[in-house]
Amino acid sequence: MAGADVDKDWWRGAVIYQIYPRSFQDSNGDGIGDLLGISQRLPHIASLGVDAIWISPFFTSPMKDFGYDVSDYCDVDPMFGSLADFDVLVSTAHRLGLKVMIDLVLSHTSDQHAWFKESRQSKDNDKSNWYVWADAKEDGTPPTNWLSIFGGSAWEWDTGRCQYYLHNFLTEQPDLNFHEPQVQEALLSVAQFWLDRGVDGFRLDTINFYVHDKELRDNPPLPKEKRSPIIAPEVNPYTWQIHLYDKNRPENLDFLRKLRALMSQYNAAAVGEIGDDLRGLEILGEYTSGDDLMHMSYAFELLSSKQPTAAYIADVFAQIDQVAADGWACWAFSNHDVPRHVSRWGLSDAAARCFATLMQCLRGSTCIYQGEELALPEAEVAFEDLQDPYGIRFWPAFKGRDGCRTPMVWEQSNQNGGFSTGRPWLPVSNDHLHRTVADLEQDPATILHHYRKAIAFRHAHKAILKGTQTDVSVTGDVLTFVRSYGQEDIFCAFNLSGEPGVVDMPDGNWHQIGVELGSTGAAPDGKLHLGPWQPALMIKIAS
Incomplete structure (x- = not known):
């Protein structure tokens, strides 16, 4: 529990380093990064001067979506280690002055989760209402026109219950029913489990997807000129709709208040990922205003496909002044879902440095994605090496997310950049091998040292940090x-x-x-x- 003398405002202006655990450091030679590997490399992260780490999911999972399909919220998948390994990671991070935030995926589970296995057995078991089930229309078609981000209908027919279940992502990721009080209580217990284990906060995946429209109304169409380029609208019709009813529901605020009340007992903080192309900043304002909702929300405006201009950034902050003046954003240029920004925007070294400094001077908290401090470009991954189901389905118009998920490069000790002694789950990019941490450390003029200076500048001035x-x-x-x-x-x-x-x-x-x-x-x-x-x-x- 939080003590009386702790900084309850530690998250405001914090610099958070995102770790994609599969690709950070392999400690046992199986080609997959793990928790002990993260612990091994924490001194590098601490040396950057960041405040916290955010670890993408490491929970037990069949890995259809690489951990974002959870089958046990309260355990570690064996490929990443054990709960004891996680305890080592937390204690090591805290010793180095780093707070630990973990990625909680509460909107959906894996279809292998015990809750879903029970729910799909019948219409009257104890967990029958824990997921979003609905009858077919008279003609047998799905209950609504809602679409999955991964393509096709967001509804999947289940022959056992003879009903459809909702999945906003893969068919193997059924959506939980937040209109069921027991579901909310179970998820709050999950959060408390990790808080009791010492985590300092959460990154909340797809936070605006938690609650669906109870009346199951159809989404209206979105004019073609307003469709987002981020989700490849030419091959994926997800952005052809205005998502009024499958997400962004006002009832979500009630659950967020319960979660905030729990976190406040531990001085923990959360950053919510808002996935919406039309109302993202408005929802950011709704979710982070006041002291009873989320602390900050992950804004996508600077994850844009085109390089942000001065006019664009000014417009973004003008919008924030209008719809989220009392809220708090968390900015990122790169993450595990989009091409690395050095390649996405075609940046020179000078431009990459300028944007790194700009990020640390903007109002809000900031996220750095592993390898960003090395200015790693997007990796080219051959089709036969792809792992991401998103990329495999929409190749070649959309190559998926593997190019930003290739292993971190530490030193030129082997062809894997020191990531693993075994064959990595994704190939290490040859273009990355001359930009390892060890190589860039040697020259004080490299962008790695520039990131350290920019972060230090941020922390040296309260006006930049929290003003x-x-x-x-x-x-x-x-x-x-x-x-x-x-x-x-x-x-x-x-x-x-x-x-x-x-x-x-x-x-x-x-x-x-x-x-x-x-x-x-x-x-x-x-x-x-x-x-x-x-x-x-x-x-x-x-x-």
Whole structure:
């Protein structure tokens, strides 16, 4: 339980390092990363200066969706180790000053979970109502027009119950029924199990998918011009609908309040993943406003397919001011579900450094995905090596998520980059082998050291870490804003282009800081002359 003298606000402005456990470090030579491997490499993460780690699922699972299909919430899959190994990981992380957040998948389970096995046996057993079951229409078709993110109908026929069950993802991932109070109680018990084991918080997968429309109403169509490019609309019709009824239901807030009340007893924090292309920021505001809901939500706006421009980022924060002014975002450029941003945006080294600095200066918390600190590009994975069912189904128009999930590269000790002595579950990219941690450590001018400097800069200034963000404006390709906390004001300017830029300095006595990040200073004429991909960071000095 939380003590009286702990920082209850530790999550606000925190830098979180995401670990994809299959691909981080293999400790036993089977080609699959594991919990003891994570413990082995925690000193590297701590050396970056981050506040917490987020570990993607490691629970018992048949691995149809690589752990996001849970068959036992309260145990570790043998491929990752044991509960004892997890305890070692937590104690090691805490000793290094790192908080531990784990990825809870509460919207659905595996079809191999004991709950679902019982639920599908009949319409009147103790868990018959624990999942979303519905009768077919008169013509035998599914109850609604809802679609699965992985393609096709979100409903699957079950010959035992002679009913359909809902699955927003794979058919092997049936959705839990949050309208059943016992389901909510069971999931709160899962959260408490891990809190009692020492975790400091959760990343909540697909947090806006928990509750479905009880009346089972059809979703309306979405105009073609509004369809998201993130989910390959040319081959997957999921974004052809406005998802009013299969997710984003207002009843979800009641469960989130119960979860927050439980976490508050442990000083734990949560970041919720909001999967919605139309109302993402609005839902972020709904889910994170006040002190009785979620602490922060994972925003997708900077996981965009196209490189964010100064105007785009300014527009994102203008929207936040309108619909989520009292909320708190958690920003990321890369994660385990999208191509790595260095490749996705076609960034040069200078551009990658500029965006790394920008992320650490934006209002909100931030997530760094493993290998991002090495500026790893997206790996090319041959079709015969694919593991991701999403990519296998939609190849070649959409290659899936394996390219961002290949193993982390540590040193050139073997052809696997030091990840494993065995054959890795996904091949190590040859393009990654010259960007290992060991190689980049040797040169203080590499992007690895730049990430350390950017994170250190963030922690050195309360205005950057937890302050307000005002005066967001755009001049050409230059984004400017002011971060403030107490008596500290910091002016930030970022030239997000390969051409020089000029902006006016705001009124006041400003002093250059952030030289270690390439920050420039003001010219005698009171203007900032920014080189390509150059930031300018200035602190206001009292007159």
